[in-house]
Each structure stands twice: as structure tokens, then as C-alpha cells.
Amino acid sequence: MVARLILVLGDQLSDGLSALREGDRATDTVVMAEVLAETDYAPHHPKKIAFLFAAMRKHAAHLRDDGWQVRYTPLDDAENTHSIPGELLRAAQATGATEVIGTEPGEFRLISALEDGPLPVHLFPDDRFLASHADFEAWAEGRKELRMEWFYREMRRKTGLLMDGSDPAGGKWNFDHDNRKRPPKGLAPIGPLRHTPDAVTQDVLELVRTRFGNRYGTLDDFWFASDRAGALAALDHFTAHHLPCFGDYQDAMVTGQPFLYHSVLSIYLNAGLLGWREVCDAAETAWRAGDAPLNAVEGFIRQIIGWREYIRGIYFREGPDYTTRNALNHDRALPEFYWTGQTDMRCLSEAIGATMDHAYAHHIQRLMVTGNFALLAGIDPHQVHQWYLSVYADAYEWVEAPNVIGMSQWADGGVVGSKPYVSGGNYINRMSDHCKTCVYSVSKKTGDGACPFNLLYWHFLDRHRDRFAGNPRMAQMYRTWDRMDADHRATVLTEAREFLAHLDMTKT
Incomplete structure (x- = not known):
């Protein structure tokens, strides 16, 4: 038989990977x-x-x-070509292999690099996901709007998760109205399972500190699991200690508490150390055993078989140019504080600081704090996309780009979201304790110390009125704006422009 190379990427660390199933241990070499x-x-x-x-x-x-x-090339190998195609070519020369098989990467950038490389490459579908590309296309065909909620219901029916026959458990598909409790004083969960670095991890930490120690974020206090056993232990820890309260406080933010009841399992799930089915089964088992309420389990499972699968479908359906879209023509440079965390806005400093420390922030910090500010301020969505892709340990383009370009920045013109996710300071005040210790006053709409989110919110609505005034989900916002005194509106817009002018002076 002809020897082949089997490419396994860093986010394909799964048993049963499609390319491995097609391989032959007797003749093939994993690269x-x-x-x-x-x-x-x-x-x-x-x-x-x-x-x-x-x-x-x-x-x-x-x-x-x-x-x-297995032919494994460490970063400090003196012969390392430092590209995947280069290492495949080097492996082919060493083994005599003439072709490569692999599992489809999750980024168009890498798919293109492999297709244009020096060796013939056959990519098999990544069937670690619930919905194949064909499944998503079949669901999307003929629909005027590709809304996640409808896709999610199809995935529930397909999997049988949280179903009582043909009906959703509890009589409803979605329990989001139960999942927006503001955090009570003293809320302090124990946090995700922390793993002590072993010898392999310590060697890697030394290498990374030497080569990448001057980058954004700290390498100190490294606690991630780095194998499947550790990832499974992290899943068990979450279902036992955090899942019961996950639903109630999944949108909450507390100063000094970057994790609250979130699972922090996306790091392991997106790298392939965990699979969607076992994670969802663990959550459903906890509910059926009476160990976690339905609103928590439904909300958690929706993030995985609903949102995660839907976002991947959008990425591959929309194509390689998706990250270049800019429907609102935003062109302001990303502020320097996104890279330093040095801002007087408490909500932003907390979210960015947690990101620097842990390469993690939960979904509300990403969407309604860092993303919300970028959208309100008119930041170039490609720069926002690059920031999110750079700073989070769970970020790969298939999952990051639709969340940022679509959900967060509305740069895709409404493919993902029926309206922009924008809010003033009141939302952040309702869902967090940040405003209590902020330099700015969330209750002030104008003048010295007024919350920038308040000013920028109305400035955003005003400058994009032609596009959004007819959106039924935004009509009430515009009616509120129009009822304001004309002089007050003029003051808001003037102060917003002054704030943005100052922001431009601190751009990266």
C-alpha cells in the first residue's frame, strides 16, 4: 500500500477523527x-x-x-519550516509519502494553505459536529432569515436532548426569561477546576515564555487542563458545582469574579478534548437526576447544539470574505486600552483585565461590554475581529468570526442578528456591580462624569437612523429618542462626538 501522511491539527485532538478513521496504522504517518x-x-x-x-x-x-x-515537530526543532505545508513536505521527503489526508480545518485560511501546498491533500468532513455543511444548507435553504432559535429547535428534535417525545421538556423550547437574574451581593462561586502543570506542560510554559512572553496577556497562573482526562474532570466539576446556578446568573458580571458559574469548557470543546454529545448528556443527566434545574440545563445545551453549531454553519455558508464585511462602514481604530486594560470604564477594565489574565471572558462580557462598546464607538469590525481572535483561548475563526462580525458588530448586515446588540449603561448596571465603583456615573446622561455608554448609545442610533428606524425591534428606542428635548439631544450628540474625538487620540 502507498504510504500517506495524516495531518492532525492543534484543534483536532479527538479520538475517532475522520482522517484517522481513514488511515492505516501499518503504513501511514501522523503529522x-x-x-x-x-x-x-x-x-x-x-x-x-x-x-x-x-x-x-x-x-x-x-x-x-x-x-x-507519529512525526511531531516541536517549535524549537532546528529544521522546523514553521508552516503546516512545509512540515508536510518535510515529512513526505522523510517517509516517501506522496499524499496527505486530513480532517477539514475550521479556518478558510488554513484550508487554502493546504489546497495550495506542494502535496495533494484530501480533506474529510469534520464530523465531530452535529450539523454537517449539507445539513445546515438544507435547513437554511429558502429561509428569509437564518435565526438561531429555529435551527436550535431542529437540533433538539434531531438529538432528542431535553425532549419528551415530540415536545420540549417543560413545555417550552427556551427558558431565557429565567436566566437574567442580577447578581446578589457576595456571589462568589468556587470557579472552574484548576490543574497543576505537569512536566510536559512546564516544558511548554518555559518555551512559550521565552518565545511569546512579551505578548498581550500573562502566562502566570496557568491552570488549564491539557489532556482528555483533565477536560473530563473539568466537565464533572462544572456539572456538580456550577451547572445548578449557571442559568440564573449566566448574564451576570461581578467585579473580581471572571468566571461565576460559567463552565469554561469551550477551551476543551473547541480543541477536541471534549465532544458536544458527552457534554450535553452530562448536563441532561444532571437535570433528570434532579441535580440541576431545567432553565440552567436548557440554557447550557442551547449554547452548544444551538449557538455553537449555528455559528459554524454561518461561517462556512458565508464564505472566506465574511471577515471583511462592514455593513455599517465603521472605520475607527481599535482603542489602545483593548490591549492594555487601562481605562476608567470599570466594566471594560474588568472584562479586558480578565481576558489578559485568563485568555477568557464569558459571553456577556464579550457581547455586551467589549463588543457593545466597539459597536457603539464605530470601531473597524475587522480590527475587532482580529482582537477577539488573538486574545481568547477558545477562539478559532469558525466560531469567533460569526460571533464578532455578525452577532457583536452587525457588520454582516443582519445575517446573524435581526438587530444590533447595543445598550447604554443601564443594562450593564442591571447585570453587574461594576457601575458602583466606576469613575463615571451610570445615572448621568450628560455632563462631567456621564457614562460613555449612555452618550454613545444615542449617538449610534442617531447616526444609523436611516438603517434602523424601520426595524420593529428598535422602534421603541427611536420613539424614546424623539420624545427627548431637542436641546438635550443636541448636548448628547455633542458630548458623544467629544468623547470619540478623545478616543481617537488614544488609538493603537
């Missing part, structure tokens, strides 16, 4: 590589790099134990 092309196409957080390198090294050892021949 895995730590290369600068993958660490540097965006300036990834050092914790993300360390997590992936440690997990890759352990997965390579696991594959060897499973009988595979």
Missing part, C-alpha cells in the same frame, strides 16, 4: 507540528499557545500508544 505560521497569523495569547502545545504533545503520545507512527 503534528508547532509552527510560527499558526502562532503568528494573529498574536495569540500566550496561554492559548501553551494550552495547545501541551495538549498537542500529550495527544501525540496518546496516538503513539494507540499504535500510530
Whole structure:
């Protein structure tokens, strides 16, 4: 038989990967590589790099134990070509292989690099997801609006998760109205399971600190799991300690508490150390055993078989140019404080500070704080996209781009969201304790110390009136604006412009 190479990428650390199922242990060689092309196409957080390198090294050892021949290139290999195609070519020259098989990458950038590389490559579908590209296209065909809620219901029916026959458990598909409790004073969960770095991880941390230690974020206090056993332990920890309260406080934000009841499992799920089915089954089992309420479990499962699968479908359906879209023509440079965390706006400093420390922030911090501010301020969506792709350990373009370009920045013109996700300071005040210790006053609409979110909210609505005034979901906002005194509206717009002019002076 002809020898082949089997490419396994850093976010494909799964048993049963489609390319491995097609391979032959007797003749084929698995290729895995730590290369600068993958660490540097965006300036990834050092914790993300360390997590992936440690997990890759352990997965390579696991594959060897499973009988595979594995050719693994560490970052500091003197012969490293520092690109995936380059390492495939080097492996082919060493083994005599003439073709490559792999599982489809989750980024068009890498798909293109493989297709244009020096060796013939056959990519098999990534069937670790619930919905194939064909499944999503079949669902989307003929629909005027591609709304996640309808897709989610189809996935519930397909999987049987939280179903009582043909009906949703509890008589409703969605329990979001129960999941918006503001945080009570003293809310302090124990946080995600923390793992002490072993010898493999310590070696990686030393390498990453030397090569990438000057990047955004800190490598200190590294606690991620880096193998499947650790990821499964993190899942067990979440279902036992945090899932029961996850629903109630999933939108809450508390100063000094970056995780609250969130699972922080997306890091492991998106790298392949966990699978969607086992994660959802664990949550449903907890509900059926009476250990977690339905609103928590439904909200959690919706994020995985609803939102996660839907976002992937959007990415591949919309195509490689998706990240360049800019429906609102926003062109302001990303403020420097996104890279430093140094801002007097407490909500932003908390979200960005947590991101710098942990390569993580939960979905409300991303959507309604850092994303909301960027949208209100008219930041170039491609720069926003690059920031999110760089700073989060769970970020790969298939999941990050639709969340940012579509959901967060409305740069896709409404493919993902029927309206922009914008709010003034009142939303942040309702869902957090940040405003109590902020330099700015959330109750002030204008004047010295007025919350910038209040000013920018109305400025955004005013400058995009032609586009959004006819949107039924935004009509009430415009009626409120129009009822305001004309002089007050003029003051709001003037002060918003002054704030933005000052922001321009601090751009990166």
C-alpha cells in the first residue's frame, strides 16, 4: 500500500477523527507540528499557545500508544519550516509519502494553505459536529432569515436532548426569561477546576515564555487542563458545582469574579478534548437526576447544539470574505486600552483585565461590554475581529468570526442578528456591580462624569437612523429618542462626538 501522511491539527485532538478513521496504522504517518505560521497569523495569547502545545504533545503520545507512527515537530526543532505545508513536505521527503489526508480545518485560511501546498491533500468532513455543511444548507435553504432559535429547535428534535417525545421538556423550547437574574451581593462561586502543570506542560510554559512572553496577556497562573482526562474532570466539576446556578446568573458580571458559574469548557470543546454529545448528556443527566434545574440545563445545551453549531454553519455558508464585511462602514481604530486594560470604564477594565489574565471572558462580557462598546464607538469590525481572535483561548475563526462580525458588530448586515446588540449603561448596571465603583456615573446622561455608554448609545442610533428606524425591534428606542428635548439631544450628540474625538487620540 502507498504510504500517506495524516495531518492532525492543534484543534483536532479527538479520538475517532475522520482522517484517522481513514488511515492505516501499518503504513501511514501522523503529522503534528508547532509552527510560527499558526502562532503568528494573529498574536495569540500566550496561554492559548501553551494550552495547545501541551495538549498537542500529550495527544501525540496518546496516538503513539494507540499504535500510530507519529512525526511531531516541536517549535524549537532546528529544521522546523514553521508552516503546516512545509512540515508536510518535510515529512513526505522523510517517509516517501506522496499524499496527505486530513480532517477539514475550521479556518478558510488554513484550508487554502493546504489546497495550495506542494502535496495533494484530501480533506474529510469534520464530523465531530452535529450539523454537517449539507445539513445546515438544507435547513437554511429558502429561509428569509437564518435565526438561531429555529435551527436550535431542529437540533433538539434531531438529538432528542431535553425532549419528551415530540415536545420540549417543560413545555417550552427556551427558558431565557429565567436566566437574567442580577447578581446578589457576595456571589462568589468556587470557579472552574484548576490543574497543576505537569512536566510536559512546564516544558511548554518555559518555551512559550521565552518565545511569546512579551505578548498581550500573562502566562502566570496557568491552570488549564491539557489532556482528555483533565477536560473530563473539568466537565464533572462544572456539572456538580456550577451547572445548578449557571442559568440564573449566566448574564451576570461581578467585579473580581471572571468566571461565576460559567463552565469554561469551550477551551476543551473547541480543541477536541471534549465532544458536544458527552457534554450535553452530562448536563441532561444532571437535570433528570434532579441535580440541576431545567432553565440552567436548557440554557447550557442551547449554547452548544444551538449557538455553537449555528455559528459554524454561518461561517462556512458565508464564505472566506465574511471577515471583511462592514455593513455599517465603521472605520475607527481599535482603542489602545483593548490591549492594555487601562481605562476608567470599570466594566471594560474588568472584562479586558480578565481576558489578559485568563485568555477568557464569558459571553456577556464579550457581547455586551467589549463588543457593545466597539459597536457603539464605530470601531473597524475587522480590527475587532482580529482582537477577539488573538486574545481568547477558545477562539478559532469558525466560531469567533460569526460571533464578532455578525452577532457583536452587525457588520454582516443582519445575517446573524435581526438587530444590533447595543445598550447604554443601564443594562450593564442591571447585570453587574461594576457601575458602583466606576469613575463615571451610570445615572448621568450628560455632563462631567456621564457614562460613555449612555452618550454613545444615542449617538449610534442617531447616526444609523436611516438603517434602523424601520426595524420593529428598535422602534421603541427611536420613539424614546424623539420624545427627548431637542436641546438635550443636541448636548448628547455633542458630548458623544467629544468623547470619540478623545478616543481617537488614544488609538493603537
